[in-house]
Amino acid sequence: MPASGKQISVVDLIKSSAKRRIVLLGEHHDNMEHHRWQLQMITGLHSLDPQMVLGFEMFPRQVQGVLDEWVAGTLSEEAFLQRVNWDEYWSFDPQLYLPLFHFARMNSIPIYALNVDRTLIREVGRQGWGNVSEERKEGVSEPAAASEGYRQLLANVFMQHGENHAEGSDKELVQKAMAMPGFARFVESQQVWDRAMAQAIAEGARANPDAQFVAVLGSGHMMYDFGVPEQLADLGMPKPYVLIPWDPEFECDYIQKNFADAVIGLKAFRFSEQRGPNDGPRLGVYLDAGENGVVIKDIVPDSVAEGLGLKPGDLIVGMAGSKITEVEQVIDIVKSTHFGTWLPLKVKRADAMLDLVAKFPPQAEQSE
Structure with a gap:
């Protein structure tokens, strides 16, 4: 207690x-x-x-x-x-x-x-609650404002994307997160x-x-x-x-x-x-919302993303033939991917457009 x-x-x-x-x-x-x-x-x-x-x-x-x-x-x-x-x-x-x-x-x-x-939820994250039509709100009423403590906690999540809520948060990083446009x-x-x-x-x-x-x-x-x-x-x-x-x-x-x-x-x-036996593999990236795509903030060491050559600052604009505009799209697509399969990505790096293929290992290899 x-x-x-x-x-x-x-x-x-x-x-x-x-x-x-x-x-x-x-x-x-x-x-x-x-x-x-x-x-x-x-x-x-x-x-x-x-x-x-x-x-x-x-x-x-x-x-x-x-x-x-x-x-x-x-x-x-x-x-x-x-x-x-x-x-x-x-x-x-x-x-x-x-x-x-x-x-x-x-x-x-x-x-x-x-x-x-x-x-x-995605629509709110993209355009704000006030711009969502009443019929789309599913009867949800106006939320109470977030307390300062919750904002700080969410800033930590925003920076880490929920990989491990038990990790401590650096105050400077939290302040940077709270100042980010998204x-x-x-x-x-x-x-x-x-x-x-x-x-x-x-x-x-x-x-x-x-x-x-x-x-x-x-x-x-x-x-x-x-x-x-x-x-x-x-x-x-x-x-x-x-x-x-x-x-x-x-x-x-x-x-x-x-x-x-x-x-x-x-x-x-x-x-x-x-992990459940039907959970999908992981790409190994930390993401943030960007303009016309999703920004890679960081790469997990020894991950599929690192092996693919993805870098912080890369902009994911396409995945599995779909246009990418939201972080949740990337999460959903990776979740639906199976071990031992390939996932095509379209990535913008500076002025170059890269066509890449993420190759997920068999489950036994990634689980070790």
């Missing part, structure tokens, strides 16, 4: 969590141990009080009807994953999450879709994302006044009570109980008193074991 520095048992953690109206369970999306812990928490809370509602970041609200059908038991696993567009929308190995979904169905626990269409839009897109999920949680909690609402979402949306907790407060909801799983390879110095209500230590896994 960061606030007190005390350790408590899992049983006591479940008992204390059961007293809260809203509980947020964090995760690193590709870490199976985090999802096993989530199932343990949900099972324990349900055993104390079966009046429960679940919410998942993994689903956009337009598939709410499909979630209702799943809980009702009318869909097979295959049909469920197809109809929620799992591979397209979330893309992480469904085996990471299916035990949670099956537990909900076995116990007739309502599931709420917390997210919105990804294209909405940072304000990045913050705004994150705020809309947080607001959408907080609003779905608030609506679900109000629609089920006698039930506890347990939400499953990435840890970055709840650390230090930023993100979703800030938006819930703006919506007039009680403070959620924030529980974040931790891994031994991350430094504990990062955990301050206000980091979370509880931090759960879990067994460390090799990187290859943390």
Whole structure:
């Protein structure tokens, strides 16, 4: 417990969590141990009080009807994953999450879709929330302004692109990030994302006044009570109980008193074991939004990008035959690429236009 520095048992953690109206369970999306812990928490809370509602970041609200059908038991696993567009929308190995979904169905626990269409978040990052039409906003209300602490945290993410939130942030780099042209839009897109999920949680909690609402979402949306907790407060909801799983390879110095209500230590896994078998390879670049493309800020040593000869300052303008204008496009395309395949890129370097081919190794080679 960061606030007190005390350790408590899992049983006591479940008992204390059961007293809260809203509980947020964090995760690193590709870490199976985090999802096993989530199932343990949900099972324990349900055993104390079966009046429960679940919410998942993994689903956009337009598939709410499909979630209702799943809980009702009318869909097979295959049909469920197809109809929620799992591979397209979330893309992480469904085996990471299916035990949670099956537990909900076995116990007739309502599931709420917390997210919105990804294209909405991209549109906000590109042109700003104020320039998005009302019909495109999916009912999401005006987000509360980001606190200074959250802006600093997001600046660190903006510089590192979320590769490892446990790494410390250099103050000078953070200030540089906050001064970059794309940072304000990045913050705004994150705020809309947080607001959408907080609003779905608030609506679900109000629609089920006698039930506890347990939400499953990435840890970055709840650390230090930023993100979703800030938006819930703006919506007039009680403070959620924030529980974040931790891994031994991350430094504990990062955990301050206000980091979370509880931090759960879990067994460390090799990187290859943390990733699901269907996760794609990695290019190995740090990216930033640029004019007419996506800028490479830095290259990961010994990566596919380094072997390809990509350099900081290169502008990615095309990938797999598609025009590239947003960071999310690069992420989505690489995620959809398979080990052992090739990915054509069009890169602008100074005044030259380069046609390159990224050659991803077999999975066993990149996982080592």
